[in-house]
Amino acid sequence: MISLEHVSRSFAVGDQQVYALRDISLDIAAGDYVSLMGPSGSGKSTLLNLIGLLDRPSSGTYSLDGKDVTALNDEEQARVRSEKIGFVFQSFNLVPRLTAAMNIELPLILAGIPSGKRKARVEGLLKDYGLSDRADHRPDQLSGGQRQRVAIARATSMHPSILLADEPTGNLDQSTGREVIDLLEILTEQNVALILVTHDPAIGGRARRQLHMLDGRVIG
């Protein structure tokens, strides 16, 4: 489904070219469970952003479902993000002024789904993630675990085929972190490809496929 061919990403720092990714070729199938591990600065997050279409490669091609998505314009890339990709962040990234339910609804609003359909889907997600009694709470009234559950519910609200999680347990204690990983793993059983960036070998080790990165290269 995801296919990267000789993808590089470089930044100009002063008059020097700094490579964040060097010549990466990678295939990820639907329902794959991939963990990305490696030290800071090894390019994990850059690769994740690139797959999530938040960033463009400097060279190489990235095709999604057989289509070259690097050639798409901003509008078309936004649509692909909306329909196929869900993000889960380390710092949750909930909109502080919106309630849990409204945060979950956000991708549906952005996709232009009519209000009645949205409400039904949000209600289902709140129930699935045990947040029904927290629907009207704002993020600052929720615990870390609850916040990340809201974020996962939000990431899955558009039924994406790819879920990108960047250190989703980084701001959580161990047992809550474990719960969050369990929730994400359940999704892989529903044919969602999960790509998980982590520092924690215990968490990364649970993935069916483990990729290690160093200096912008995948080393196995």
Added chain:
Amino acid sequence: MRPIDIASFASHSLQSSRTRTLLMMLAMSIGVGAVVVLTALGEGARLYVVNQFSSLGSNLVLVFPGRTETAGISPGMLLGQIPRELTMEDARALLKSRAVSRIAPMTIGSSEISYGPLNREVVVLGSTSDLLEVRHMELALGQFLPSTHEGEPVCVLGAKIRHELFGNASPIGKWVRLGDRRFRVIGVMGSQGESMGYNTDELVIVPVSAAHMLFNNSGLLRILVEAKSRDSIPRAKQDAESILLARHGERDVTVITQDAVLATFDRILRALTLAVGGIAAISLSVAGVLIMNVMLIAVSQRVKEIGLLKALGASSSGIRTLFFTEAALLSIAGSIAGLALGEAGVLTIAKAYPSLPVTAPWWAVLAAMGTALATGILFSVWPARRAARLDPVAALSGR
């Protein structure tokens, strides 16, 4: 995004930063309110003058002694340089024109009126019986100047003079003293207030010949000529000029139509209204700059949110639309509040000065609202573009 969702998302984010929103609305509404109040004042002044002129009478042509080279009132006239007097004979001669229905000569002086122990200064207006019709005056008691026996020593009192000298008693038939002559009161004017500089309530009207004797002069201040219809005004003006040219042997009078004077005042006061409205509109653009500043702050405060929205599937143009909508909603709310503020100001002025017909003209209201909306949206172009151009990766990490 659906338009309704865009609107509700934008209004939600405006509501969540209440102080900022209220301050911007205040700036906007003061601008709009100022335009409404100032143009209402200007328009009120214009209407006031127009009303004053129409209360003078309708289809009027005014004949002044003295000649002006161009249209309008000559400096010589203002200084009282009268080359040749207008006489009663001149006035009567004007009736020869078929375009003229009535004439009323006017001569003015000031004198002391006394009745018993009471006395005061009054403006004495010498005229003829037709003045009542020509000037659209109303009589409260008795009768107006007689059309025959013009030399009779009779007078008609203004409402206020009557009240001061006679209280509630009827003055009809009583004798009052004007200067060194005695006059019999035959009528009382209805209360009309001020008109063209003379308060008719404080006038005493006597026959022209009596006024001439009282002030020991012979000329007329002006002659009011009433044309038969609106269409015959130009004809009446021409006739008046040619009749007086024939009588005087030279063009030594000024004939102007009421319309010409009115049009001049109308133009001047409309320009004035536009000018004050324009000055007020400047405050609107200041409000626009304020909106731009606050929107820029809002963008930098919400960098993370913008990055998130992009990650969740918002396109750059979608983000731009969101910020635009916020500015537009703000401007709409601000201009509606400003309209309310302005109307409240207009009502207050109308209460304080009942004689001034203050109403904001519809074009000024539309222009104020339009300018408010346009500045609000125009000044949010840059902030909205800046928001839309944010790099999502950098925005998400809060850099």
